[in-house]
Amino acid sequence: MARILLVEDDVEMRGLVADSLTAEGHEVTSVGDGVTALIAASGTDFDAAAIDVMLPEMTGFEICRRLRQAEKTFPVILVTARDAVDDRIFGLDSGADDYLTKPFSLAELQARLRAQLRGRAAAPTAAPLVELGDLSLDTSAVRARIGGRPVAFSLKEFSLLRHLARSAPEPRSRAEILAEVWGSAEHFDPTIVDQYVSYVRKKLAAAGSSVSIATVRGVGYRCVAPGAE
The missing domain is CATH 3.40.50.2300 (Response regulator)
Structure with a gap:
């Protein structure tokens, strides 16, 4: 219930x-x-x-x-x-x-x-702290820090970033992201993933993060950080 x-x-x-x-x-x-x-x-x-x-x-x-x-x-x-x-x-x-x-x-x-x-x-049961480059995600408190400074993400933005950061450097397809972040790949337009990737990219760039989200043509998206390959 x-x-x-x-x-x-x-x-x-x-x-x-x-x-x-x-x-x-x-x-x-x-x-x-x-x-x-x-x-x-x-x-x-x-x-x-x-x-x-x-x-x-x-x-x-x-x-x-x-x-x-x-x-x-x-x-x-x-x-x-x-x-x-x-x-x-x-x-x-x-x-x-x-x-x-x-x-x-x-x-x-x-x-x-x-x-x-x-x-x-589908809250993660793995490590509650996800770290990639200068990005730190506290999945228990749903809080993000970049270079030690707090950065505000919406719940869906945070969930998307967490999924890609945890999977880095492997790419994830739109269907995988929809299933993980939205709970289903059947009831949502895949372009919603593109919209949210755009939102997260802008916030990462505005915060001066070394982490970025790369488009993998024909596949989907992946998180990229210096020295994390």
């Missing part, structure tokens, strides 16, 4: 989704606006959230951004009728882990939540 935060202002839709997730065995907290959602998240350790984008007063993008600012790392799926590429990128930049477009089937939402929950449950 997982604790799910559902944020949807349409009463009928909220009830349908809540009933569906409850029938799956989850404990669902359903609210209709952003303020109530943030209050609920401040007092409950949720395992995942499904948040509608078009909400009164505070959008789902803003809710997600504020959750990440409050260091809430549980997976967030944004739900919206807007399917433009820029909207999806904006949602991911807000800290979301997935983006589901309306109309959607309840079965698809359930499947995507299961994938996110599997990804969260």
Whole structure:
């Protein structure tokens, strides 16, 4: 059983989704606006959230951004009728882990939540500290340091970097990354990996790290660090 935060202002839709997730065995907290959602998240350790984008007063993008600012790392799926590429990128930049477009089937939402929950449950049992070049990842605390200085990564960015750093110098395919970081290679567009690699690359470069992510043509990506070959 997982604790799910559902944020949807349409009463009928909220009830349908809540009933569906409850029938799956989850404990669902359903609210209709952003303020109530943030209050609920401040007092409950949720395992995942499904948040509608078009909400009164505070959008789902803003809710997600504020959750990440409050260091809430549980997976967030944004739900919206807007399917433009820029909207999806904006949602991911807000800290979301997935983006589901309306109309959607309840079965698809359930499947995507299961994938996110599997990804969260697949916490590494190996060494909690991953080190590569000047990069140090504390997988227990989900904290990153570059040259001893803390650097902020979202949960998905951290998970992606951890997977590639732990595998270095061997490359990992998009399918392998999706399965490890997102919990499934079936329910996600592989281009989401490219987007997150871009985010991580920018943060590594901005921090002046000696570690970089190289594209391996026809395969995927790998972490590169001086002297680590």
